[in-house]
Amino acid sequence: MLYVTIYATQFFVTASLGVVFAYLADLQDRYGLSHLELGIVAAAGFAAGLASQLLLSPLVDRGHHRAVAWISVLSAVAGSFGFVFATAAWSLTASRALAGVSFGLFGLVARKALIGRDITGSGTKVGGLLSCAVAGFISGPAIGAALSGISFEAPFLLTGALMAVLGPFAAVLIARSSIAAVPVDYSDLGDLLRRPRVQAAIFVHVGVWGLIGVFDATVDRYLTDVGLSSNQLAIGLLIIGVPLILLPPYTGALAERLGGGRVAVPALLLFAPAVVLYGWIGGLASFIVIGVMEAVGESYSVMGAQVLVLEATGVERAAIGGGVLEAIGLAVAGAAALAGPPLYGQIGSRWLFGGWGLVCFALAGAAALRLKAAKIPPKGTTLAH
Structure with missing residues (x-):
């Protein structure tokens, strides 16, 4: 029951973001937003997710997962409605920020609840959470397209009602779940950031989330x-x-078996050429x-x-570790989303996506160097402390 409810809630949290994603060009045309204002609306969700994860992830590891779960759920409802x-730009930005808080916090607290007190099998569990998040995000445009004939507001009313x-x-089940609580504080952030494994993971995550930010803010306008019509975008x-x-779930299990570094870096090297090719879409x-x-490259990299x-x-510091990783990814995505629309207007898709593809190649090299410094033992032996 815990898994099904958490996965379903994660689906709808990201579905509400996906609806907004498909409406960015419509929002710009409907409310007369400039490219900069559109970038601010797109970036607000990432910025809010970043801030909430950095501030509240230590509380989850300390055992305050109940409060964080409720904050996430209430933010999702408020953001959709x-x-x-x-x-106007300010109210659109505020709504997008509330959705970002929910997106940032729900994944954080759900991951902690799913892992529980035993890290064994965590790759598959966390992979399942990612699968539901992606399923929700890509279903959002389809929900928007299906309900757009009723009214502009209908998709947001539906996702808000379902989350309500x-x-x-989900919040009640998370509150009742057994987790590994330890007395971490904000000083643990610095300790984690000094670890080569975490640094390598950050490099990989930056490459993926930079594309997500650019993609989120520009692809609707670009396509x-x-x-392409809204229906074609939804189908694609x-x-x-x-x-x-x-x-x-399978890439997570593979990474747990072989070691995260042996999966993440090669995957980012395969991911980068696809990023470059995004600039050459013709239909x-x-x-x-x-x-x-x-x-495919993203699923292995992430x-x-x-x-x-x-x-x-x-298992003890899973929330703060995940919070650091995703917060940095969200910061990069927010910056990319803010810069994406103006850059698209100035330099076009080929330079925009091509440039980020080259950055991904460089990040893969940097991650490989940090893993070499970490002296990875065979088959991803866990060094948790």
Whole structure:
């Protein structure tokens, strides 16, 4: 019951973000937002997720997972309903920020509850959570497209109502779950950041989340300019999301068996060329082919990075470790989302995505050097302390 409810709630948390993602170009046209204002709206979710994770992740490891679960659920409901009433850049930004708080915190506290007191099998459990998150995100545009004929507000009303019904059940189950609580504090952040494994995971995560930020803020505008309709965008996202729905439990298990570093770095090297090719999309078919390539690389990269962090933290500091990793990823994604629309308008898609692809190659090299410094033992032997 715990797994099903948490996974379902994670689906709807990210579905609400996916609805917004598909409406970015519509928001710009509907409310007359500039490229900068559109970037601010897109970046607000990442920035809010970053702040909430850094501030509250130590509390989860200390045993205050109940309060964090309720904050996440209430933020999800408020964020969805906020888009129903928002009419200006500031209110759209506030709604997006509330959705970002929910996205940042729910994954954090859900991961802690799923892992419980035994780190064995955590790769598969965390991979399942990622699968549901991706499934929700790519379903958001389909929900938006299906309900757009009713009204602009209908998709946000639906996701808000579903979270209002399901979210409290998830919060109660998380509150009752048995977790490994330890007296961590904010000084543990610095300790984790000095560990080579964590540094390597951060490099990999930065590469992936930088693309997510650019993609989130620009691809709707980009593909609209290419000539794709909202329905075609929704179809394309559903197809390219399939690897990220199916693979994470298996890639997580593989990373746990072989070692996170042995999965994450090679995957990022395969991920980078797909990022470059994103700048050359000419229609729906090329979007799907390139997107599937990118999604496969992302599923291995992200799960390798998350297992790397778990190797460093163990079960006791899983929340703060995951919080550090994702907060840095969100910071990069927020900056990329803020800069993405203006850069797209100035230099175009080929330079924008091509440039980030080159950054990913450099990040893979940096991660490999940090893993060499960590002196990885065979088959990912855990060094949690």
